[in-house]
Every structure is written in C-alpha cells, then in structure tokens.
Amino acid sequence: MAAGEFLGFLNLTWxxxxxxxxxxxxxxxxxxxxxxxxxxxxxxxxxxxANIPLGGASEAxxxxxxxxxxxxxxxxxxxxxxIGVGAMIDFEPFLQRxxxxxxxxxxxxxxxxxxxxxxLLGDGWLHVLDFSLKDAASIGIIGSADGxxxxxxxxxxxxxxxxxxxxxxxxxxxxxPIIQPPIIKAMCSKEERALKMTSxxxxxxxxxxxxxxxxxxxxxxxxxxxxxxxxxxxMFGNLLRECGVVERLSLAAQNELANIVTILLGITxxxxxxxxxxxxxxxxxxxxxxxxxFSLDTVAGVLLGKLMCVxxxxxxxxxxxxxGISAFPMSSxxxxxxxxxxxxxxxxxxxxxxANVAGQIASVxxxxxxLMLIPLFx
Amino acid sequence: MTxxxxxxRTDALTAIINVxxxxxxxxxxxxxxxxxxLWIVLLGMAIIFAVLGILLAVMVLLGKLVRPxxxEEKEDx
Numbered sequence: 330m331a332a333g334e335f336l337g338f339l340n341l342t343w344x345x346x347x348x349x350x351x352x353x354x355x356x357x358x359x360x361x362x363x364x365x366x367x368x369x370x371x372x373x374x375x376x377x378x379a380n381i382p383l384g385g386a387s388e389a390x391x392x393x394x395x396x397x398x399x400x401x402x403x404x405x406x407x408x409x410x411x412i413g414v415g416a417m418i419d420f421e422p423f424l425q426r427x428x429x430x431x432x433x434x435x436x437x438x439x440x441x442x443x444x445x446x447x448x449l450l451g452d453g454w455l456h457v458l459d460f461s462l463k464d465a466a467s468i469g470i471i472g473s474a475d476g477x478x479x480x481x482x483x484x485x486x487x488x489x490x491x492x493x494x495x496x497x498x499x500x501x502x503x504x505x506p507i508i509q510p511p512i513i514k515a516m517c518s519k520e521e522r523a524l525k526m527t528s529x530x531x532x533x534x535x536x537x538x539x540x541x542x543x544x545x546x547x548x549x550x551x552x553x554x555x556x557x558x559x560x561x562x563x564m565f566g567n568l569l570r571e572c573g574v575v576e577r578l579s580l581a582a583q584n585e586l587a588n589i590v591t592i593l594l595g596i597t598x599x600x601x602x603x604x605x606x607x608x609x610x611x612x613x614x615x616x617x618x619x620x621x622x623f624s625l626d627t628v629a630g631v632l633l634g635k636l637m638c639v640x641x642x643x644x645x646x647x648x649x650x651x652x653g654i655s656a657f658p659m660s661s662x663x664x665x666x667x668x669x670x671x672x673x674x675x676x677x678x679x680x681x682x683x684a685n686v687a688g689q690i691a692s693v694x695x696x697x698x699x700l701m702l703i704p705l706f707x
Numbered sequence: 708m709t710x711x712x713x714x715x716r717t718d719a720l721t722a723i724i725n726v727x728x729x730x731x732x733x734x735x736x737x738x739x740x741x742x743x744x745l746w747i748v749l750l751g752m753a754i755i756f757a758v759l760g761i762l763l764a765v766m767v768l769l770g771k772l773v774r775p776x777x778x779e780e781k782e783d784x
Contacts, residue, residue: 427766434752434759441748448744462744534775544765552758691759698754699747706743 340382344604352376352599365503368476368595372496375599386600393600396593401491401601404484406594407477408562413587414477414689415566416579418657420541422683425529428637429649429684433691435633436653437472439626440695443618444469450614458611464488466703468615471498472622473692474505474656480594481559482696486703492601493612497619499598505659508620512627513651513667521638523672524646526680535573542568549694556697563693626654630684645680652681655688 333339355373359366379387387393400406423429447468451460460468467488470479479498483491501508513522542564550557569579601607634650648667652660661681668677 424766424770427763427770430759430763430766431756434755437755438752441751445744445748449741453741453744462740465744466747532775533770534773536773537769540769540773541766544769545762548762548765549758552761553754687759690762691755694755694758695751698751698758701754702747702750706747 335383337382337384342382342604344608345380345382347608348380348602348604349377351602352380355599365499367591368499369503371592371595372499372599372602375596376602377599378596379600379603387603393597396597397601400590400593400597401480401484404481404558406590406597407480407484408558409586409590410477410594411559411562412566412569413582413590415542415563415568416570416582417587418563418567418686418689419570420567420686421533421538422679423686424533424537424541426680426683429653429680430687430691432630432633432637432650432653432684433655433687433689434653434694435650436626436630436655436688437691437695438629439472439622439624439654440469440692440699442469442625442629443472443622444699446621447614447618458614459489460611462707463703464490466699467491467494468618469622470494470696470699471501471615471619472626472654473695474498474502474623474626474654474660475689475692475696476502478559478692478696480598482699485700490611490615492598492607493615494619495598496602497616501619501623502656502659505623505654505656506663508623509627509651509654509660509663510667512624513631513648513664516628516631516635517647519671521635521647522667522670523675524638524643525672525675526646526649526677527644528679535571538571539568542571545690549690549697553694553697553701555700556693559693559696560690563689623654627651630654630688646675646677649677649681649684652684653688653691655685655692657685657689658682660688661685 352373355369355376358364359369359373375393378384379393385391387397444465447460448462448465449455450457451465452462453465463486467483467486467490470482471494473479476495476499480491480495483494488494546557546561546564549560566582569575569582630650630653631647632650633653634645634647637645637650638647646668648664652664654660661678664681665676665678668675
C-alpha cells in the first residue's frame with residue numbers, strides 16, 4: 330500500500346491548504362475577535378474538517394455529507410432555526426410603529442438589485458461568470474441579511490453557490506457595523522442624524538401580540554405562499570413566546586432547539602466549503618456582490634426613511650430606514666450609536682428595533698417572492 | 708432568389724450575414740432575458756410592498772380594535 334493512500338498530508342492540494350487557513354481564520358475571528366462566534370466557530374471548524382485530505386467528512390457517507398443531506402437539502406435546518414428566532418424576537422417595537430414595515434420593504438431592494446447585477450454579469454448578458462437566473466437569485470438573497478432565508482432560498486433554487494451564499498450572508502451580518510455607518514453618514518446630514526423621535530405612548534395589548542403571528546402567517550401565506558414555511562416557522566416560534574401558556578416550549582425553542590440546530594447548521598455549512606468547489610473566481614464575486622446587496626439595502630431603506638421624514642414633518646429619523654435590513658440586532662445598535670454621536674440625548678434604539686424586526690418579516694416575504702417569480706421566468 | 712440559393716462566391720457574405728443574424732438574435736434573446744430579470748425586480752418589489760402594505764393595514768386596524776385592557780395599561784404606567 331502506497332503511503333499516499335493513507336497519509337493525509339501527502340494529498341494536500343493548494344486549495345485544501347488555502348481552505349484550512351480560511352477555516353482557521355474564521356475560528357480565530359470568532360474566538361479572538363468575538364465576531365459572530367456562535368456561527369463562525371462551527372463554520373470555521375466544519376471548513377477545516379471538510380478540507381483534511383482522506384478525512385472523508387464531507388464525502389458521500391461522511392458525517393458532514395449526511396448532515397448536509399438531512400438538514401440543508403431538505404431545508405429543515407433553516408426552518409428549525411426560524412422557530413428559535415421567532416421565539417427570541419419581541420415584535421413590540423414594531424407593533425408600536427407598524428409603519429416601519431414599509432422601511433423593511435424598501436430595504437429589500439438590495440436583494441433584487443443585486444440579483445439584476447449578478448444576472449447581468451452572468452448568463453443574462455455579459456457572460457463574464459457562470460451565473461444562471463437561479464444562481465443570480467441565490468446571490469441576491471444575501472441581501473436579506475438573514476442566514477436561514479439565504480440557505481432556504483439558495484437550497485430550493487439548487488444554486489451552485491449555496492455554500493458561498495450562506496457564508497457571505499452570515500459573515501456580512503457580523504460586518505453590518507462596518508458596512509452601514511459610512512453609507513448612512515453619506516446620506517444623512519448631522520442635523521438629520523440628530524433628529525429625535527418621540528416615544529410611543531401606551532403599550533401593545535397582549536391580545537394583539539398573540540394575534541400578530543397568526544395574522545402575519547395568514548396574510549403572507551395567502552399572498553406569497555412560497556414564503557409560508559419560513560414565515561410559518563418564524564411566527565410559530567413567536568406565538569410560543571407570546572401566548573404565555575407554553576413557557577417551557579418557548580424556552581426550549583429559544584435555547585435548546587436554536588443552539589442544537591445552530592451547531593449542526595454551522596458545522597454543515599463549513600463542511601460545504603471544500604476547496605475544489607469553493608475556490609473559484611465566481612465565489613470571490615459572490616462575496617463582492619454580497620457587499621453590494623447590503624449597501625443597496627441600506628441606501629434604499631434610508632431613502633424611504635428620508636421620504637417618511639419629510640412626509641411626517643421631521644418626526645421620523647431617516648437613519649432608522651437602514652434598519653429595514655434584517656440583520657437583527659446589529660443594525661439597530663449601529664443606528665443607536667450614530668444617533669448618540671450626533672446628539673447625546675437621541676435614543677433611537679426602540680424605533681430602530683421596530684424597523685429591524687419589520688425587516689425580518691420583509692426579508693422572508695422577499696425570499697418567498699423570489700421563489701414565486703424565478704420559476705415563472707426560467 | 709433566397710440567400711441560400713446564391714452562387715458559391717457569395718458564401719463569405721452569407722457567412723457574415725449568418726454571423727450577424729445569430730449575433731443580433733442572441734443579443735435580442737439576451738435583451739429579452741434581461742427584460743425578464745427587470746420584470747422579476749419590479750414584480751418582486753411590488754409583491755413585497757403589496758403584502759406588507761396589507762399586513763400594515765390589518766395591524767393598524769387591529770391596533771384600533773384591540774386596545775390594551777385597563778390592567779395592562781396600569782402595568783405599563
């Protein structure tokens with residue numbers, strides 16, 4: 330038996346070495362820099378496992394391949410994660426200011442704008458890269474700024490770039506504090522950033538909080554049926570939280586379920602980063618287009634925020650439009666910080682959180698819209 | 708006389724015309740696919756605003772119909 334048949338290091342390719350380094354960097358970012366450690370540590374470790382020659386972890390029959398088949402290809406992992414996410418989110422800031430849902434809607438433009446750009450570069454016109462209509466849609470969905478939605482849409486559309494899309498979506502969420510501030514500052518004057526928003530008097534009734542997930546599922550499901558699995562799981566989790574009679578289930582969804590699925594999802598996504606498939610020019614462009622998507626989201630959200638500011642007689646701070654991107658809660662924190670920088674007494678966290686959780690619903694609807702439209706034009 | 712029944716010396720011209728035809732046709736098809744992509748963008752944004760607009764209307768209506776009970780308001784104060 331030749332040594333090359335059982336010694337991994339004799340089979341190292343340059344792609345495997347690069348991916349082992351990338352895996353190491355992801356783990357380092359998570360541990361040393363505390364950048365989305367819950368996601369980057371499992372993803373980075375999965376990437377290392379997948380690129381050990383002869384390890385077989387992500388080859389047919391390997392445990393990462395089995396997890397990929399069972400959790401990603403069946404779309405189960407993102408849906409289970411959404412139950413946990415729904416149980417964690419308090420929609421009260423949104424219910425106090427329901428109009429913020431329009432900011433969430435506007436901020437989904439990054440998805441469609443990036444889709445158009447990716448398709449233009451790919452099969453649509455320039456043929457620079459191998460991007461089909463489905464691939465372009467999967468790349469665009471990075472702009473949902475929502476990992477589970479990105480995984481779900483890219484998997485349903487069977488994109489070749491699912492792994493790159495998922496890694497980009499998750500890693501850029503961590504980079505929201507770097508991507509958004511320069512765009513917001515460029516679009517909003519200091520006077521606009523300093524604009525205070527009045528607090529909303531009164532509270533949202535418990536009945537409204539209970540009815541909200543049921544009504545949302547009905548409205549979204551009936552008008553954008555392809556979004557039903559995602560919005561259904563998100564709102565089911567939220568109903569567990571708000572109904573007040575299944576506290577054990579709510580806590581299980583927020584903790585045990587979310588944590589277990591995050592571990593499995595993270596390591597599986599990392600396992601999809603095999604060097605031979607991942608290291609392609611297209612992957613680099615997917616990452617660049619991911620930044621474009623987040624930037625377009627922010628621009629579109631702030632533009633509608635400015636319009637609302639004018640129409641409301643300067644009662645709405647245009648910066649909260651940037652929170653329509655669903656990267657919850659990073660985006661709200663960014664706006665809160667920028668508001669305080671412009672005016673030390675300007676606390677925007679609650680209205681920003683309202684737009685942020687509205688963006689979560691909007692991004693799911695955008696994913697459903699994409700899944701409805703792409704088959705019609707393929 | 709059709710293009711394809713022309714004498715052999717016109718082959719070069721035919722080839723050029725064929726190339727131009729296919730180029731234009733493929734450009735037309737690509738233009739068409741980009742138009743489809745534009746439709747996806749417009750319809751996608753329209754669906755999002757329509758669905759969320761309906762949700763907004765329902766939630767505003769619900770907010771008017773379902774007021775916090777006295778106990779909940781007191782808790783808030």
